[in-house]
Amino acid sequence: MEIDKAIRESDDRRLKTKYNNAIYVIRRALALYSIEEVAFSFNGGKDSIVLLHLLRAGYFLHKGEQSCSNGSVSDFPIRTIYFEISSAFPEINSFTYDTATTYGLQMDIIRLDFKTGLEALLKAKPIRAIFLGVRIGDPTAERKFNSLSISWDWFNATFSTFNHHKVSVLIDVWAFILTCKVQYCSLYDQGYTSIGSVHDTVPNALLCISNSSSGEGKFKPAYLLSDGRLERAGRVKKIHSSACGKLPAVNNGLEIVDSHKRSMLTASIIAVGDEILSGTVEDQLGPSLCKKLHSIGWLVTQVAIVRNDIDSVAEEVDRLKSNNDMIFIYGGVGPVHSDVTLAGAAKAFGVRLAPDEEYEEYLRHLIGNQCTSDRNEMAQLPEGISELLHHEKLPVPMIKCQNVFVLSATNVTELDKEWDCFIELARSNGSLVLMEPYASKCLTTKLSDVEAAQVLSKLSLEFPDLYIGCYRKSRHEPIIIRVEGKDGARIESAVNALYKKSRAGAFSEIL
Known part of the structure; x- marks a missing residue:
């Protein structure tokens, strides 16, 4: 089962422990009640997505790997309740129905208010236990049917009967989603952190990025919100002035919103090289790159130097990729045995290295008669996440793996040229926001x-x-x-x- 496998292979011990506790709770519920007596409420939000996949994993393990070996990943018989409201975001509705199709959910669609709709369902169906989801601190968190408490930081997978019996465990919502690489609603990539109706939900102002060139506001994805306690800053009452660019202004319920933080994009820099760590070579690219990022208004949060070792590169990329808008990495790119940067990046994202025919063609023209069997090794890129950025002044395209940008420069002169091409490409395709300069x-x-x-x-x-x-x-x-x-x-x-x-x-x- 892909969820269980992803958790088992993760290096996050805390996540593993919480996952095991959640699975125990789910398997206990499934042992106490028949499938017909169990249901869960799904609303398309990130919290219920985590619950869905925990339930899928728990059901798979409850039935046993041997008995489930012939079933598909979409074999999921637990009844699913969806409260469809007219004021829901279209993206939420589309995502919910697409998810139902993907995983074969048996949907009971209710178009009444929560209390009336649930009471009607209970009269018609033999449901004795239900999995629900609300965040800790929500106004509804202590109501009768609260069986799943959620905060941005922690997922409280709770099995509950309507006799108010509760068993609770905690799981980090975004750690689970990113580790298991499960699909979530696209609104979360647009700065929405807590999604209600179209009337009371806007992108979280704390994720706002000011675009100095256009005056419009862009937003970081929800998983980059640094303080989970401020998740509901996007559930607001609209007011009259503008909060970020052309978006409607909101009162976030905060006395002071730190505007300088909202206007920052952050980057980290990773240098790969045993020679730097031994003092044999002095790193000049790091300080130069810091100055370049600073000149376009970006904040550099860290410069790290790691060994020519796949695991060392992977650990550093994995640690930084979710907390920064972009990572720049250089060194360890080439045909020799110590060039492990791309392999480390692939491992950090949980993908394999695979030959890229387009990149190989560029290398063939560049190397010509010097091509050896190592040529194919050089043309292997992280599968499914690599993007080639073409520029006529560069002999080969630049490589971008999601928010990790791989630099091939080996000295400051080469870096200057590569950076100029990067900025030119970024301006033309809008892939990089140029901030107000310091x-x-x-x-x-x-x-x-x-x-x-x-x-x-x-x-x-x-x-x-x-x-x-x-x-x-x-x-x-x-x-x-x-x-x-x-x-x-x-x-x-x-x-x-x-x-x-x-x-x-x-x-x-x-x-």
Whole structure:
């Protein structure tokens, strides 16, 4: 069974433990009640998708692998209840019916309110136990038929009878979805984090990306929301002004929405090379790439150096790919035994390396008579997730695996050329959002480190949206203070506040 196999092969021990607990609860329910007496409520949301696949896995294991070996993955006899409402998003309805077809769900479609519809169903069907889904903290979380509590972070797979008997376990919703690679409604890739009706649901403003070139708002996918407690910030009452680009404004129920976070795109950089780690080679691409990303308004969250080892590359890519908008990786790309970058990326996404005929043709023209049996190895790319980005100034296309961009540059000159091509392609196809550039001011001080620290600590608390950092070019030179952000007025305010907090002449601007 593909769900059980994906969990078993995962390195996430916590997810495995919670999955096992959930499966135990489901198998217990199936042992206590016949299939005709069990049902679950499906609404097309991410939480009920996790529940569906947990139930599929639990049913498969309950019946036993031997007895289910002749059945298809769509063999799922548990009754499914779907409350269809006129104000539902079309995408939710389409996804629900497509899912029902894919997995052979026996759908009972109810077009009444929840209480009336469920009471009518119980009178007509011999249902004694039901799996439901609500998030912890929802207004309905303590109602009579609450048998499944969900938060963004944790999935509470709960078996319940209508005598209020409950058994609960927890599973990370997005970890489960991404690990098992199950399909989910496309709205979650458009910034929706909690989907209700079309009248009270908008993309979550905390995932908003401001596009400086067009003035329109784009959104990160739901699984990139950093704080799960703010999932319901997309379930709101609409107000009059604009919240992000041309989208309707909302009151997110937050006293302060940190706008500088909403306007950031994040990237991480991975360098692959034992030579860098041993000190044999100095990494120059990492600092250069940081400057390039910074120049287009992106925030670099991490630069990592890993060994020429498939598992090392895979672990780092897997750790970073869900928490960043894009990952740039370089080194370890080529025909020799230590070139393992693409194999590591493939392992991180759970796919195999497979020959790519188009890429192989480019390599054939590039290498010519020098082609060896290694040629095919070089032309193997992560299957199903690789995209070739063509540019006339590059001898071979650039490789993009979902949000992982593989750089072939080996020095700064090659990186400059590859980056220019990348930016040109991104502008033409809209694959990269160019953000508002950072602005900054630099100051120096005559204060001692201790005196400066006290003033700057207070300033950082007053201006949390700005980066306020300190450094020295050498031990005997004065401290340099860098105030950086995307709002020039805020930077100016911070500098003026710094002058007011210290004695005259203590700080001076570096022009």
